[in-house]
Amino acid sequence: MSRYVEVILPLALDRTYTYAIEDEQLQVGCRVEVSFGRHKRYTALVTKVHDEKPDYDIKSIENSIDTEPIVDVVHMQFWLWIAQYYMSTIGEVMKAALPSALLLENQTIMRLKNPDWRTQSQLDEKSYLLCEALEKTELSLGDIAQFLEVKNPIKIASKLIEQNLIERKDIVVDKYKVKFEEFVGLTDEKELTSYLEMVHRAPAQRSLLMSFFQLRRDADQIPVKSLLKVAGTSRTILKQLVKKNIFYIEEIEKSRILFDDRAAEFLFELTQDQRLAYDKILLAFAQKRNALFQAVSGSGKSVVYMQLAEHFLQRKKHVLILTPELSLSAELFSRFVKRFPNQCLLYNSKRSSSELVEIWKTINASDEAFIVIGTRSSVFLPFKNLGLVVVDEEHEQSYKQQDPSPRYHARDAALYLSKMLNASALLGTATPSFDVFWKANRKDETQNKFAKVSLDVSYSRRPRTGIYLVDLKSAYKKKQMQGVFSRELLSKVDEVLANGNQVLFFQNRKGYASFMQCNSCGHSPECPNCDVKLTFYQHRQALMCHYCGFEEGIKRSCSVCKSDQIDYKGIGVEQIQMQLKELYPDHTIERFDRSSSSRKDSGMKIIEAFNSNEIHMLVGTQVLSRGIDFLNVGLVAVINVDQLLFNQDYRAHEWAFQRLIQLAGRAGRSDSVEGNAMLYAQSFDTHHPVLQWAVDYNLNAITSSELNERIQFQYPPHVKIIRIQTKSKNFETNLRAAQYLVAAYKRIPGINVLGPQAPAVSRIRNWYLQNIIIKIHKERNLLDLRKQLKRMENSFNAIGTFQGVRLAYHIDHI
Structure with missing residues (x-):
């Protein structure tokens, strides 16, 4: 009797697909290989096994991959909740959930079809070379691109396919490879005397054999690498012993998860x-x-x-x-x-x-x-x-x-x-998010989402880090600035360094400068793909876009007027590091940002070097504030705190307060810090209420003020918000599409609709963007609203004028 399975595909598809199976043992949660579309093969996940034959022709699965489920039914229900709540497709959730190596990769390869291809007289040079190569082996498109030194091998391959000289074949490649390690063992334990006699006149072989006895202890086998390292010999000597049937070599599967065999440390008693x-x-x-x-x-x-x-x-x-x-x-x-x-x-x-x-x-x-x-x-x-x-x-x-x-x-x-x-x-x-803080402090305990537990004293019972505001207006007026640093700040830096403590410098701007500008004509290089100026990186000598990754080398003269009067605008972490190196040439100063910690373990190495006092000052972006345990910091310096305050989002003040308190928490974390640890924040508006609340660590005051404003202007946690973003390659089409959707959404009861409005960066990767904000009243059924929005999207997609316009839903948007 034929059986069938429903499967999820790792594509932006919001339904399952039916395939026939022959494997009676196939279970829900197992992976299968399926053909989908004209040529493509994918890893699919079984969600149901049944006997109901559809009333249309269906394909059979190509292969069963798993004998046991890799996902259970409960976690599939969790995936489904993610898809429904965040208005994505179940296929997108599958792709996000599974490690990429569990999703076997479709690969197109080309192979020779006509062995008499040389009789074709109209082949150009690259086509001839490709056919000649395919005589020897099959090649993937990537191999062909590299071999022929072309960016688009499809054009050449398609022409040869049309001439019936080559053919395409789609295969599935398993990206996960089991790791093996070679182990060596004695062929026969009873022949030890005989083995020693056999290597009596071969000192290198005898030395290797003795090293084996020294290492193995109670084990029958030891790693080949360990043996060769201890013996200080080559693999050739080992092969000679294998040839004499003294040793055998076996490959054993090795886990990549390396557990530590040492005894537990860091045993503690809670205070x-x-x-x-x-x-x-x-x-x-x-x-x-x-x-x-x-x-x-x-x-x-x-x-x-x-x-x-x-x-x-x-x-x-x-x-x-x-x-x-x-x-x-x-x-x-x-x-x-x-x-x-x-x-x-x-x-x-x-x-x-x-x-x-x-x-x-x-x-x-x-x-x-x-x-x-x-x-x-x-x-x-x-x-x-x-x-x-x-x-x-x-x-x-x-x-x-x-x-x-x-x-x-x-x-x-x-x-x-x-x-x-x-x-x-x-x-x-x-520093709780204000939404969570509100939920944990409801007066009616039956409505409280969380029990609130506080721990208000530091482990060492040191006083909390003091927050001090440096008036930049006064410092500039009195000419008390050195670069971006006030003399007041530098005096504190000197004091902290003299005490043997360290300093963190925070500036939430990447690179050396936010942009470059010609002082003659005002031109600033912009990204060709995005609506932003290019950021200058000193260490790369390049201009880069943080949105699409575009990069170009810097030019010493203006590309418009050819003037060499080029200036750098906006202070980034590289520039702060450079200024500090000029001021403190005898101290080690490093950066801690995305670019300096991008390689595996590089971030951890910076933290370890800093905590071992190999680094005296560390300059970084917001990663500095994220709960890292710095042991010897006496001062945190915020170069320009005003940048945190002036943000278009309604949570700008919340985020600024959190960032300051978190940064202050990086200082004074151990008894090695002399005196009271401090955070110095430079500002042009030292009387700003958010800064004053931060100085006083007054979480209750800022949450009360901000949450009252959010009641007045209808923002979370008192309403739900969905941001819908439209994007298209055509500006006018995208704007008309957004206007059409706003008009349609305004007919839905129980919501307020704002927009459309272009975001601060209105074009990314040559996609034009518009934002629509939907505020949802408490009494509105959210599940019903999401279904209604999806139905409206389906109707919208059927309108020919708006073909090519895409919608993205940001539920509870940030």
Whole structure:
């Protein structure tokens, strides 16, 4: 009897597709290889196995990939929730959830079809060379492009296909490769005496054999690499012993997940304050409530996390700890692995695709409990027995995926996942997002989404970092500036360095300068693909676009008027580093930003070098504020705090306050800091209320002010917001499409519609953009509204005038 499966494809498709199967053992959650479209093959995921034959012709699957499911039904339901809530497709969720190496890659190869191709007299040189190469082997399009030194090999290949000389073949390539390691062992333990006699007159072979005995201890086999290294000999000598049948070599599958065999370190006792917070958190969990853990910087928040992790590990439950940033996940992992050396896994984009697959398979198949520390995609791991989810630094905007779809918020997704799996959830931060703060402080406790737990004293009971505002207007007026630094700030830097402490400099601008400008004609180089000026990078001697990656070398003269009067506008971290090196030539000054920490482990190496006092001053962007444990910082300097305040978003003041408090928390974290640690913030408006609230650490005052404004102007948490972005290659078409949609949306009851309005950067990668804001009243049914918006999108897509216009939905947008 024929059977059928419903499958998800890793494409922007919002439905499943039916295929016939012969494999009676195929289960829901297994991968299969399917043909879809004219030529393409994809990895699909089985969501249903049934006997209902469709009333149309269907294809059979090409291959079964798995014998056991890699995703269970519960996690598929989680995927479906992500797709529905964030208005994406289930195929896009699948592509985001699975490590890329689990999605077998479609590859087009070309092979020779007509062996008499040389009889064709009309072949040009490149076509002739290609046919000649295909006589020897099949080639992928990438191979052909490299071989012929052309950018578009399709044109050449298509012409030869039309002439019936070559043909295309689509294959699926498995990107995950099992890792093997060579081990060496004795062929026969009983022949030791005989073996020694055989190498008696071969000193190198005898030395290698003796090294084997020295290394192996109780093991039957040892790694070939280790043996050759200890013996100090070559592989040739080893081969000679294999040829004599003394040794055999065997390849054994090796896990890429390297657990540490050392004993647990970092054993600790919680302080009285930490123990009280820990007990309150467990009480909230016992009451089936999630918790907001509001802990001041330096209070030992991560130590409480460790104690909670141990509590759940003892009960054979997995623990997931989400972090907002790569360097923070690596730094937190380095601390946890000392306490739990055999139970910690790091899951982020710096791991290789094969490493991510092995972590996925370990979580899916193992009965052991693990702690997984990772960035937002960790929320998709197939936990079977999840006990605790911790969202560290829950206020960070980087938890929200912007592009591509699904545009999910990892914090909110983690809360939903914990509810589905009956796990506990903890949101940790020193500066809660105002939405979460509001939910945790409702007067009616029955409406409270979270139990609030506070930890208000630092581990060392040091006074909190003082925040001091430097008046730039006065400094410029009195000519008390050296570059971008006031003399008041530099005097404090001198004092801190003299005490043997370190300094952090914060400037939220990448590169050397925001843009270059000709002082003769005013021209500034712009990105050809985006509506932005190009950022100048000194270390690369290049102008770059942060939106599309366009890069060009700098020119010493203006491309318009040929003048050499070129000026740099806007101060970036490279320029601050350069000015500091001129002021402090005897000190080591490094940068900590996206470009300096882009390579694997490079961010962690910078942190380690800084904490070991190899670096005296560190200049960085917002990554500096994200919960990293700097041990010897006596001063944090914010070069221009006003840049944080003037942002178009309604949460600009919230984000500025959070950033300042978080930056202040990087200083004074240990007893090695002399005196009271300080944050100096340079500003042209030192009386700004947000800055004054930050000086006083007055979270209640700023939340009260901001939340009252949000009630007045209808912003979250009092309403829901959806931002719908239209984009098209044609400006006029995109604008008309956005205007059409606004008119249609305004007919929907229970919502307010704003726009359309072009964003600050109105063209990216040659796509013109328009934003539409929908504010949703509390009484409006959200699921019904999403369905209505999707129906309207389907009608919109059928309008010929708007062909080529794309819509992107940003739910709870940031």
